[in-house]
Amino acid sequence: MRRAGWAVVAVTIGAWLALAAVLVAAWPRLNAEPGWRAATMALTLAFSLAHQLLYSTIAEDAFVTFRYARNIADGYGPVFNPGERVEGYSNFLWLVLITLPRAMFGGSVVTGAVVLGVLCTLGAVLLSYFLVNRMVADAQHGGAGMRGLGVAAAALTAGVSSLAAYGPSGLETSLFVLLVLTVCYAVAAQRPVVAGVIAALAAMTTPDGLVVAVVVGLWLVARAARGHTTAWAPSAYALGALVLLVPWTAWRLTFYDHPAGGGISPTERLGAGWDYLAGFALGYQAFLLLTAAAVALLLTRRRAQDPAAARARAVVWLPLLLAVAQSMFVGYAGGDPMPAWRLLAVVPPLLAVAAAAAYGIGIGAPSVPSPKPRAAALARRRTVPVVAAAVCGLSLVVTTAHPRMLPAMHEWRTATGQLEQIGGWLGENLPQGSVVSAYKPGALGYRAGPALVIVAASGRADEHLGARAQQPSAGAAGYPAGGDGYGGYGGYEGYDGYVVSRMPLVAVDTDTGYTAEQHCGMDPAFAGLYEVASFQRADTEQWVSLYVRRDAKRRVLELLEADGTYRHVPCA
Structure with a gap:
């Protein structure tokens, strides 16, 4: 890691140490004084920002959306x-x-997406604070409770490595996390129409949002069936969701000729x-x-019998159910080839909110008939801040040491930057x-600009491959089984033949950026019509191979x- 990288690591660790010290030392004041809570939340947000800057990686896949966005803004439409x-x-x-x-x-x-992603992550940290305190206050009929629990939940959310990794990534991950927490808050506030609208927005953000929308709807139906709420709640929720989902779906079906193609077999x-x-x-x-x-705690601590406390306890189950449903959906979908468990980034914040709220309701909530002495004693206990600080510290260890976290993200950043240079x-x-084929169409296609027609050899964003919807012979989590260990064509049965049929002027035989040595192999489907052209980047040991149409x-x-940036080196 470069010196600048170690400096960010040091700043992040320093922010965690400061947050941990304040959480533990000032815990009684956090429960009693709004000023201390505000100052600690500011420190929590600073820790979250430093944690995100530690990754500072724009995802290659984000550039696919960037190209669509630029085409919309420049008048070409969402294509x-x-x-x-x-x-x-x-x-x-x-x-x-x-x-x-x-x-x-x-x-x-690109800049707008990165800034928005960082802000959404900070928003998720803030919303964790408000959501937990809302749940606990509802259980106590609006009493003071243990306001520090919200700070602990916010600190845990700020320490989630997956959320920090994808905050500045340019992808929608942090927006999705923010929307899911907002749905939970709307349910806790008994605003079913608002919850439905936000659930629809989550579904419009990522397909995973449909899982959230269905689970929340079923939860409301179950509550209504048991007489804990009126039948209007699930109906209002559905109405709020359909107001957005129906016109959006109708537009998609009428505007687009084809969905994106690609996939892997159910067994894989x-x-x-x-x-x-x-x-x-x-x-x-x-x-x-x-x-x-x-x-x-939720199963064993059932002291409170009044409707408000019972309802607050039921609301705590919602984020747990959402976490389980999201995990099952991701497991069925086959996971994701991106590092840092992007598709499960929403799960740890949901677990953090549920754990903090369960403590406040199951133990921290006052009991009848003498709540004040017990509440005051619990507010002085430092078990919660110690645990929150320790879990945040462990998250930083995972961030810096786990091969799928910071090391993988930085390798990805390097490869994406190289694909940008090639594009x-x-x-x-x-x-x-000119028609250019590339397995990774994101960064390369965005930098190449709309003047070039990019054939996405993976099946994404290509009208013919989308219509054929053929399945690649993929490896784990959807990675292509590469043809020669370098390029991305050989593992896609039928794709390479189709790509040739579109007669691209150039096919880029890499999905990971440059290689350290010259590669002269060719996919058999390109033989005859194409020849390998190997290029060395000036003054470097970086190589890239292209399939170039023989007649041109x-x-x-x-x-x-x-322009002298790359030098053609004929293959022996």
Whole structure:
């Protein structure tokens, strides 16, 4: 890690130490004095910001959405290639939000997405604070309770490594986490219409949002069936959700000709999903232990019989149910090839909220008939802040030491930057309208610009591959089984033949950026019509190989060597 990287690590650890010291030392004051809570929350947000800056990685997949956003702002519409109506993104609301700065002010899509993602993560930290305190206060009929529990939940959320990793990633992950917590808050506040609207927004942010919407709806139906709420609650919730989901779905079906293609077989998917969940469980053992304690409290501490306390206890079960449902959905879907367990980033914040609220309701809530002495004694106990500080510290250990966390994210950042360089090189030198094939179309396609037609060889954002919906012979978690250990074409049966049929001028035979040595192998499907052209980046030991159409090879080589950035080195 470079010196600047170690400096950010030191700042993040320092922020955690300061937060831990304040949490433990000032715990009685956090429960009694709003000023101390405000100051500690400011420190918690600073820790969250430092934790996010520690990763500072823009995801390669985010550039697919960036290209759609730029095309919208520049007048081409929500398309990857002008004229091809393919829904190659799955984060509509996020796409709309990151398009606005460029459309309104001419700003950078990338910068706007990164800033918005960081702000959404900070918003999730704040909402954890308000949600926990709302649940505990409802159980105590609006009493003071233990306000420090909200601070503890916020600190735990700030320490979630997956959330911090994807805050500045340019992806919709942090927005989704914020919306899920907002749905829980709306339910706790008995605002079913608002909950339905927010659940619809979550579904418009990522397909996982449909799981959230269904689980919350079923929870409301179950509450109504048991007489704990009126039948209007689930009906109002459904109404709030359908107001947005119906017109959005109608627009998608009428505007887009094809969805995005690609997928893996059910057997491979379930195996990959199990591995994904197992790795997540090992990385987040501390949060799972907190969850076990929360469930034990909810099952064993049933002192309160009044309706308000019973309802507050039922609301605590909702984030636990959402965490379980999300985990099951992700496991069935096969996980995700991206590092840091992106698809499960919402689970630890939900567990943190449930654990803190369960403690406040099951133990911290006053009992009848003499609540004040017990409440005061519990507010002085430092068990909660010690546990919260320790779990945050363990999260930092996971962040810095786990191979799927900071090391993998930084490797990904390097590969994405290299694909950007390759895309910029092709976009600046190839003629307008040239067709370029790439397995990773995001960063390369975004930097190449709308002047080039990008064929996404993985099946994403391509109208013909989307219509065919063929399945790649994928490895674990959807990774392609590469043809020669370098490129991304060989593992996609039928895809490579189709790509050739579109006659791209150039096919980029890499999905991980540069290689350290020259590669001259070719996918058999390209043989005859194409030749390998190997390029070395000037003054480096970085190489990239292209498949260049044989009938245009001489002209293409002249164009690509014109600026002197890359030098063609013939294969032996």
